[in-house]
Amino acid sequence: MSDSPPIDRYPQLSGPLYRAVQREGVFDDSKTFVDCVPRVDPAVIRERFRARRDDADFDLDAFVREHFDVPSDETETPDLPADRTMHEHVDLLWDHLTRPADADVDRWDTRLPLPRRYVVPGGRFREMYYWDTYFTAEGLAADGRVDLVADLAEDYASLVDRVGHVPNGARRYFRSRSQPPLFYRLLAVLEHERGFAAVEPYLDRLDAEHDYWLDGATDLDAGEAHRRAVNVDGTVLNRYWDDRPEPRPESYREDRELAADFDPDERPKFFRDVRAACESGWDFSSRWLADPDDLRTIRTTDLVPVDLNAFLFGMETHLAEWFREAGEADRASEYDRRAAERREAVEAHCWVSERGTYVDYDWRRDERAERETLACAAPLFTGLASDDRAAAVADRLESAFLQEGGLVTTLADSPEQWDWPNGWAPLQYVAVRGLQRYGHDDLAREVAERWLAANRAQFERTGKMLEKYDVVDPESAAGGGEYELQDGFGWTNGVVSALRRDLDLGE
Incomplete structure (x- = not known):
């Protein structure tokens, strides 16, 4: 601003x-x-x-x-009727987690003021977050609150207008990074409810967001990278990044302690890799680490994440479709081309035929990452995968990732929260919708039912909806990470409502 x-x-x-x-x-x-x-x-x-x-x-x-x-604890779960069902609880929480438009924000407040109502996740998260908001919007639409989804689209657009992208969260200290680019998915929710006319005003903003992710791409030779763009054998793919190679303001003490033993010239890359992991939303995970038990070995910017590139493929295919409907054939053709090139490159560099799954690509070492993660479901979610590869991923999800309480995030048991034994609402939703897209309906229903049962088990034990769950032992509280387990919780609530709608599941 x-x-x-x-x-x-x-x-x-x-x-x-x-x-x-x-x-x-x-x-x-x-x-x-x-x-x-x-x-x-x-x-x-x-x-x-x-x-x-x-x-x-x-x-x-x-x-x-x-x-x-000093900020209050206003996002803590309020006292609600004790005899409510889980879904009744979620419906009551929407109003509690919704904030009015920021009409008067102090000049020295770190919030980025938003022009319309927005939804906060809960707990320590007092502001709107980028990818959280999409999964929240799916639930809002399922619960008949489409007017609030429209407000969220306006808030996204306002941030693109002022910042040039949708930041990690609506705080000034988050402006140096984004999060998984799902603005287009929120617009797809709006289109489903209100038609193309509701989406058309946002196409130029979505195009601008795409430019943000591809900044500097045209000047790259094979094997080079600039900010979020990486040229892999002549095709541009993307990585996570952050423009400020220094400790995160919101985690200053933790970052400095971790970097204490680094040589001064090594610290900037370490800080950037930490911040880039925050842009991924998976902060933190063995996925980004050379040593799964040591956060100091983080190397996020060395990797081309399969889910990020699947999401950008989805953005490109939607932009092609929407520009075509808007009568802009040349722009539609350009996005068709970009999507086709991205799909071919992801299939070439992220597919592991021996295991029947997608993994991240280490562009510095020119090799596929060793660790399997639930990010493998993203190519199904966005339609990037072929039918046979989607079937192989479905088999892998069922044989390796499916646990009593849903799908586990990775197969590595580490101190980090985006690892075994934890499961997260957005990843369950991506997997379920991806499986449905390719006709694996029975497995999709099984995942959804197990996940909702895990949510219900903790709700009955605590009276709360939580940020994450232990899917290996759903009766236990999830652990790991830099902060205490948070309740609220925006995307968990959204996915509960969306899964009940999408699979016609009862309470």
Whole structure:
């Protein structure tokens, strides 16, 4: 946003006070301080901190609370009727997780103001998130809240207009990265409910988002990369990236501790790889690590993720279809070409015939990644896979990934949250819809029923909808990751409602 101050002017994002608060652990969660709002002009705060910080009786915690409004726990699950069913609970939560348009956001608030209503995930996540919002929208539409889906499309479009892409989340400190590009899927939900006329106004924004992911691609030779674009044997594929090679403001202490033993010249790539994993949404997973038990071995930017490229294939096929319907034949043909080239390259570099599955491609080493992950379902979700390869993936999902509570995220048991034994709502939905797309309806139903049973088991135990679930032992709480298990929870609620609709499942 042109009228917002630079990041380094925000006292809760940069400077001596920020570093002191994060290093000394004033808040248990590093994200809390970056979401605080200054009560007085930041220049005054900086001057007072300089004047007082060396005093013998200086209390940093008290100073912060004197000069900042600390975010409340407003996203915690409210008290709801005890005799409700899980779906009744989800329906009641929509209003609790919905926020009004940001009519008056303080200049020094780190939120990116949104013009329409939006839905937050819950827990520590107080803002709209990119890929969360799509899965939430599927559930909103299933529950008859299409007007709110239309508001979310306007919010996405507003961010593209102001930032040039949809950021990871609606915070200024998230502007240097995006998340899995699913704006087009939210528009597909809107088209299903209201027709092409509801989608047409957004085509140029979606085209601009595609440009963001392909920035610099035309100047690349084979084996070169720029930002998110990678030239693989003459075809441009994509990777995750972040434009700032430094600790994440929302996880400053954690990132600095992890990088403490690195040589100074190694730290920028480490920080960028950490941030790129956040752009993937899978933060964190053995998928990105050379050593599955050591986050310091992260190498996200070395990989061409199969799911990212499947999603971009889906964007390209939708743009081709929509531009054709809008009467723009040349633009439609260009996206047809891009989609065909991407499909051929993904099939050539990400398919492992011996195992019957898709994996990521290590473009630096020119080899397929060793680890299998649930990202293999994305080519089915977007229609990239051939029928025979989709059938092979379905067999692999059933034989290796299907557990008592649904599909496990990876086959590697690690300390990270996007690994065995955890399952996540968006990945279940991608797999179920992908299986349905290729006619594997029985397996799709089995996955959905097991996942909903796992959701219900935890709901009956805790009264909450959770961010993630242990699908190997659905009676246990899921673990791993940088923060405590969160409840709410936007995309879990959305997938519950969407699966009930798509498979005609009862309560």
